[in-house]
Amino acid sequence: MSALTVDKVKTIKPLNNIAECGLNVFQTQEDYKIDENSESPDAIVVRSFNMHDMSFDQNLKAIARAGAGVNNIPVARCTEQGIVVFNTPGANANAVKELVLTCLMASSRNLFAGVSWTKSLEGEGEQIPKLVEAGKKQFVGKEIKGKTLGVIGLGAIGALVANDALDLDMDVIGFDPFISVDTAWNLSRNVQRAMSLEELFANSDYITVHVPLTDGTKEMFNKETFAIMKPGVHILNFSRGELVNEEDMAVALESGRVGKYITDFPNERVLKMKNAVPIPHLGASTRESEENCALMAARQVKEFLETGNIRNSVNFPNTSLPYTGKRRVAAFHKNVPNMVGQITNAISAYNLNIADMVNRSRGEYAYTMIDIDNKVNGETIPGLLEKITQIDGIVTVRVI
Structure with missing residues (x-):
């Protein structure tokens, strides 16, 4: 089980080279720390690094892929451990679109083969123009x-x-x-x-x-x-x-x-x-695309750590509840009957009033956020996390 105390410094571990503009999303605040060597990060931001052989500390709450595909991340294992996995759909869309249209036209005109053939004429000297004119008909396109x-x-x-x-x-x-x-x-x-x-x-x-x-x-x-x-x-x-x-x-x-x-x-x-x-896997390989993906990944992680809200997850249900600064309980759990009732009963046992809540499911799992109306000062409500974690089917829970 994992929990997040309110004023704890959050550690972000980048894998691969993450665009600086993305890391700056965290570095503008004192309660975040970027640490490439952290053994216990709160979140990981990754591009293509193969994470399948990695073990994850129980403090890890989120992994954000700065790109669309997540085949380098053990998503099923992350789900079982209550780690939300984000991707960045659409952030590299323009880069891929431009390459698709480029290749559509270039291949239709046999440009790739024509250029390769022309380069093979190196060393023919003054004969090159004549050879080009004689040989170009083999590359007539449409x-x-x-x-x-x-x-x-x-x-x-x-x-x-x-x-x-x-x-x-x-x-x-x-x-x-x-x-x-x-x-x-x-x-x-x-x-x-x-x-x-x-x-x-x-x-x-x-x-x-x-x-x-x-x-x-x-x-x-x-x-x-x-x-x-x-x-x-x-x-x-x-x-x-x-x-x-x-x-x-x-x-x-x-x-x-x-x-x-x-x-x-x-x-x-x-x-x-x-x-x-x-093509040597160039679809999203532009400076603009890398920056867009890094920014989007970082913002999604930051929002999740600070509010519990989830956007563009591949394993958790996308869930949003306006954050008003009240104490928030966020629980990831099995999607079974009466789970929400058991969580609210645990909160009510502390004479705490529920101001707002949301529950979303995705397959065998669900995610619940509950805002507590009472003003609670200081540390996490004593005993509440322990009481909720004892509920059968709870995977992770934290208080924000």
Whole structure:
């Protein structure tokens, strides 16, 4: 069990190089300390560092990934230990969008292969201009104007890609059965809605995918789905390499069923594929993106430590309760009947009045915040934490 006393200095441990603007979110206050070597931090901010072999001190309350993917974090173990895991969806969206559109046009014009071939002419001296004129016909490409782009996943990145592709005079089809209201507001009405993936596959000249890796999306690009697509389709993957069955992709590229495969996730097999364009995982690699992600991650951690509120968690339910400065009890627990009643009974046993509360669940777990109306001075209410932690199903509890 873990608890946070009110005036305790909070230690933040950065892993990798976190943009200074993000760390400055904490350094502007005296009750925060940045310590790269801390064995008992209150929170960790991380980029790509592999945390699966790390053990976590019971004082650790939060891990924030300065990026969208959390495959480098043992999320299930964190949940069991009551550690909230944040990510930063949308913070790197513009960076990824720009690279997707760059590769969309460059691959369509055979720019990558053309540049590589031209560099191979080094040493030909005065013959280079003549060789270029004679050899350029092998790199004749096609324009994207008037072609159809299929966008799978219309979240922060997919929506930006779809909208900007329209401005490039492409026709755009989108598919996302889980589109949020906020994203729908930001999506152009000229993006056509596909009622199924099969419809999108059948009608797209180019396909770009922006979905997380799940059991339902793993190897969604395979020989069965390639058979539905237009011959020569270009597929852009800046989400996860595992979305593609690489054995089937190699065969499809060799036969011409797929014209190009542009991926941000190269490996030995991809490098051997005909007409594959391997990008060295540059999707979010811009200074602006790194700063946006660091700022967003730091602000989410700071808000959680100071108020208990949760935004953009991948394992806790997103939960918000306006913070008025009253003493707040925040408990993470199993999502079972009468849990909230047991917590409120424990508080009432101390003759404390409940001013406000919120409870949100996510699968097998839930998160409850309760504001206490009474003015309580000094240290954490004696015995209250212990009483709540004794409730069967409580994972962590703290008083803010």
